[in-house]
Amino acid sequence: MRANRIILFLLVFAIMVIWAFPSAHGAPVLIKLRLADEADFQTATRLDVAVYHKMTSEFSGEELVIAEYEKSDLSALGDAGLSYEIVDEEPWTESYYLVSESPAAEKVNLAEYGRVLVSTETAHFMKISQENAWSVAANGYYIAKVFRRPLPLKYKSTEGTSPKGRYYDPDIDSYLSQIDQDSLFEWTLRLQNFQTRYTYTDSVLAARDWLYDKFASFGIDSLWLHHYIDDVHQWNPVATVVGTARPDKVIVVGGHYDSVVYGAGTNPYVWAPGADDNGTGTVATLEMARIVHENPLPVTVMFVPFAQEEQGLVGSWYFCEWLYYHYINVHWMINADMIAHSVDGYQDVTIYAHSSASYFVNLMMDMANIYTYMSPGYGGQSSGSDHYSFYQWGHDAVFAAEGDFFYGGWHKNFDTVDSLDFTYMKEVVKMCLAALVTEAYNIGYxxxxxxxxxxxxxxxxxxxxxxxxxxxxxxxxxxxxxxxxxxxxxxxxxxxxxxxxxxxxxxxxxxx
Ligand SMILES: [Zn+2]
Structure with missing residues (x-):
């Protein structure tokens, strides 16, 4: 009897010890790691480095990644020739966000909101509570939430090649002639009339249902709601038009449908019209889906209005995760966000993308030059919208935005259709659709x-x-x-x- 008790006691004690010290490998730390070339990527993959975020590096061709690794094994990284630095000894005791400066940011001292762990010129990797991340967003910073899920580590060359289709093609123009400017206006107004599409309201769910029904009204039958739970239940409507020649090749077109307002006298639960941000990108996604469904392309296109962008690109991140675990290999992603504001006669449009996607930047610019009256420009890399989630997951992605940033209305009560120019928006949609169709024919054979x-x-x-x-x-x-x-x-x-x-x-x- 007594012996049994001693054995039981020893057993309980042993379990407690194991509990307290899970294993010799129980002390991961957060590091920043410089990956200079393809060999470094292979080394990091071989050494099972869990990468949670890729940062735009100021050194050309060099990728800066935020990763987790066992502290006791760190020497293996050094031995393999990788240069790293510990940035957080106690990872994930608080959330992480990438915080970056927008054109409209009121500069604040970020250190008062959280710990700045890694900085590049305009982007800061921070350990910061969700509440404080939202506060810096209210000051006009872009936020991208970081998730505790390792990302695929893919090397991408930054050497660009020239896209095909640099000349006028009447077949492409016949797609563009189907863009209906009245729909662009009416649907953007309809989205505005939900009063708010703030993530935590019932009316964003009504907007979600409206989007779903709109896709259905075009006759698209491959249609579903991608559900995920981050802090609340949310849904990305997904409309797929299957490719006629290469259904295995996939291009994603999207733009977030949620909205937000900040500042004195605003209440996102009541009024967040979000006409430009991002009724316009949502409507561009709808209109392109309608036209592509009528005239299917050689490759598959998934049209996705994303949820919860304003809380840190959350909906698109979960959608990318879904794509990854369903082995869907995305060839390219086109994101549209704020595409209808134009204040002067100079009709400019900005394309943002990581430098590894320069082929697609060139393609978008070519299309603008050939099929529209706009003057396109490359805006550099941006973490300000949903294309950034696709970049994080290893896909080429571009972000089209108005050249005249809507300072007066962005995230404010006045972001309504009255301030927008739908003739201009039609040109932006033309550029996106021309690029989509051209690339679909380039690869869909x-x-x-x-x-x-x-x-x-x-x-x-x-x-x-x-x-x-x-x-x-x-x-x-x-x-x-x-x-x-x-x-x-x-x-x-x-x-x-x-x-x-x-x-x-x-x-x-x-x-x-
Ligand atoms: Zn937006």
Whole structure:
């Protein structure tokens, strides 16, 4: 009896000891880590570094990441040639946010709100309570919430290539001619008339349902509400138009639908009209969905008005997480946020993106120059809207915004349609839609399918013969005809296709 008690006591004691000291590996610390090149990314991946945030570095080509690592194992990072610095010995005892300066920020002493752990020129990685993060947002800072979920660590070159489609194409213009300016106005007004779309109200749920019904009214049947819980239940409506040739390739188009107001005499529970921010980007998403549903593209497009952007890009972050765990490989993301304010005759538009997405910045600018009267400019990297979540998760993403920032109305009672210019907004939507359609045709092909109908058959063999021997149209892009992947289209490709179609030969590759 007594022996049993002693054994029981020892057992309880042992469990308590294990509880108190979970393991030798129980002391992770938060570090900042510089990843200079592809080899550094591979080393960090091999050493299982849990990365929670990527910061824009002032050193070109160098990525600064915030990560968690066992303190006792840190020497392994140094031994592998990675340079790191501990920034927080007790991670996650408080929340983290990236806080960055907006054009309208009233500068405050951030140290009074929380601990600034890492700073680049305009962005600060902070350990800060949610309440204080919201306070700095009320002072005009952009906030991006940081989540305790490791991000995929993908190296991306910053060397840009030139996009195809730098010349006027009447097929692209026929998409743009379908943009209805009256809808842009009416739907933005409708969103404003919800009175508020503040995350913690019932009316944001009414707006969510309205968006869902709007997508449905276009005839889109792949439609659902992506639900997540951060501090409250929220939903991102997701409308998908499946690609005709390469449904496996995905482009995301979105813009947040929630709103907020700050300052004396405001109450976001009662009135946060958010016409420009971001009724306009939401409506751009709707209108592009309507047109693409009528004229499907070779690749799949997911149209997503995001929830809860104003609390730190929360809805888009959860959507990216969902994409990741469903193995959906996003080729590109287009974000529109505040796209209808224009105060002078100079119609400028700004494209923001990480430098690794310069191909897409060039594409957007080309489209603005070819199909609109706007003057496009590159605004540098920005953490001010939902494209930033996509960047965090390793996707190329761009953010289109009005060139004349709406200082008078941003996050205020006066952000209403009266201050907006829907002729100008139509131009911004044109730029986004032209870029979407152009890129969809650039990547939406099947090798061996020069007819671009998504099926490899005898028509493709005839197309190639016609091209090679009868002066017919060339395969576009050339990869569609070059099934042997040797860089030229010739009789070998015809033979390869015939072998595949009629003699059980190998199928053309996915890509060369
Ligand atoms: Zn916004």
């Amino acid at each position: 099947v090798v061996g399918d020069p007819t671009r109908d998504g099926i490899i058959d005898i028509a493709d063999v005839l197309f190639l013969i016609n091209y090679l021997y009868r002066g017919g149209e060339a395969p576009d892009p050339p990869e569609t005809g070059d099934v042997t992947c040797d860089g030229i289209t010739n009789i070998d490709d015809v033979i390869f296709l015939i072998n595949y179609l009629y003699k059980g030969g190998p199928a053309p590759p996915d890509s060369c």
